Amino acid sequence: xxxxxxxxxxxxxxxxxxxxxxxxxxxxxxxxxxxxxxxxxxxxxxxxxxxxxxxxxxxxxxxxxxxxxxxxxxxxxxxxxxxxxxxxxxxxxxxxxxxxxxxxxxxxxxxxxxxxxxxxxxxxxxxxxxxxxxxxxxxxxxxxxxxxxxxxxxxxxxxxxxxxxxxxxxxxxxxxxxxxxxxxxxxxxxxxxxxxxxxxxxxxxxxxxxxxxxxxxxxxxxxxxxxxxxxxxxxxxxxxxxxxxxxxxxxxxxxxxxxxxxxx
Numbered sequence: 176x177x178x179x180x181x182x183x184x185x186x187x188x189x190x191x192x193x194x195x196x197x198x199x200x201x202x203x204x205x206x207x208x209x210x211x212x213x214x215x216x217x218x219x220x221x222x223x224x225x226x227x228x229x230x231x232x233x234x235x236x237x238x239x240x241x242x243x244x245x246x247x248x249x250x251x252x253x254x255x256x257x258x259x260x261x262x263x264x265x266x267x268x269x270x271x272x273x274x275x276x277x278x279x280x281x282x283x284x285x286x287x288x289x290x291x292x293x294x295x296x297x298x299x300x301x302x303x304x305x306x307x308x309x310x311x312x313x314x315x316x317x318x319x320x321x322x323x324x325x326x327x328x329x330x331x332x333x334x335x336x337x338x339x340x341x342x343x344x345x346x347x348x349x350x351x352x353x354x355x356x357x358x359x360x361x362x363x364x365x366x367x368x369x370x371x372x373x374x375x376x377x378x379x380x381x382x383x384x385x386x387x388x389x390x391x392x393x394x395x396x397x398x399x400x401x402x403x404x405x406x407x408x409x410x411x412x413x414x415x416x417x418x419x420x421x422x423x424x425x426x427x428x429x430x431x432x433x434x435x436x437x438x439x
Contacts, residue, residue, distance in 0.1 A: 176281050184281065185289050192291040206295040210251075214299055217243055217369065218306065232374035238401055239371070240310035246368045246393040247303030249333035254296030256334075260288045261341045265348035273434060283431050284424060288342070311400060318400050325404055326396050332416040333392035337365065339419035340387065342427055349430030368393040388415040 196203050221243065225236040234242065264287055267273045276286050311318070318326070341361055367375075367383050372394040375383055384390045395408045 181281065181285060184286075188289055189292050193294060196294045203295060207298060210295060210299050211302065214247055214302055217247075232371040234371045234373075235314075237310040237313040238397070241307050241314070241400060242371065242393055242397040243369050244303045244306030244310060245330070245333075245397045247306065248300050249330055249337065249368070249392060250365065251296040251300035251303060252330070253334045253337040255292055255294070255300070257288055257338055258296075258341065259293045260290050261338070261345045264342075264345040268348040268434065269352065273431075277431060277434065284342075284427055288338075307400070314401070316400060322399055322404060325409060326399050329392075329396035329399060329409070329412055332412045333368075333396065335416045335420050336388055336392050339416070339423035340364070340389075342423040343419075346423070346427045346430045349434055365389050388412070388419070391415065 218240065221236065221239050224231060225239070229235070231239055264273075267276065267287070273287075276283050279286050344361055364383075364387065368389050370390065372384055372390050375390060391408075391412055395405075395412050398408065399405065
């Protein structure tokens with residue numbers, strides 16, 4: 176299959192997902208509202224914290240809001256495109272439904288990760304963007320085109336890190352019965368992306384900043400808007416992204432080659 180054919184499949188999958196979501200509008204609106212309230216709780220928490228302190232690990236109030244807004248954008252775009260698909264991978268492997276993926280003519284990873292989109296995530300990505308723009312206005316920041324472009328590239332890196340970590344967890348289903356508990360750990364792990372990098376010390380600094388780059392995927396883009404372009408940061412983030420994405424794809428490929436149907 177060529178790139179044009181993959182694009183047609185992806186567009187068709189998106190169209191089907193959107194039509195199906197609109198068939199259950201109330202369910203969509205409820206989950207959209209729940210997600211929005213959760214985002215507002217995070218922002219309210221910042222308001223409460225900064226009513227008592229002047230800075231948090233060296234970050235001011237509106238700098239923290241830039242950070243939180245950035246983390247929101249990354250996570251909601253990832254939710255829209257990939258999260259639901261990857262969370263279903265373990266069940267497909269366990270029940271033998273992965274058979275229908277590997278017999279298709281396209282790349283199995285593409286087929287399994289782009290089967291649908293979750294529309295609930297996308298609108299709140301714009302809420303996160305609004306938080307970033309509002310906070311930048313309060314800080315008096317006027318980023319130039321280069322900063323904005325680099326910020327967008329870093330957001331893509333953040334999405335790919337999310338993809339790599341969750342795909343790694345989901346691919347473990349090729350060897351173990353259930354990854355449900357580990358998948359819950361994924362959600363808890365990426366909550367740290369809303370915290371400043373300077374807040375982490377010792378072993379936590381190594382684990383969450385360097386080994387699992389869940390902190391830098393939001394911190395480095397936010398710092399690009401606040402402090403300007405830092406090419407070392409860009410190199411750091413792209414290297415971490417490449418390593419995790421390559422490892423996750425390799426693990427999935429190896430597992431899919433070992434896969435034997437679990438269906439009856």
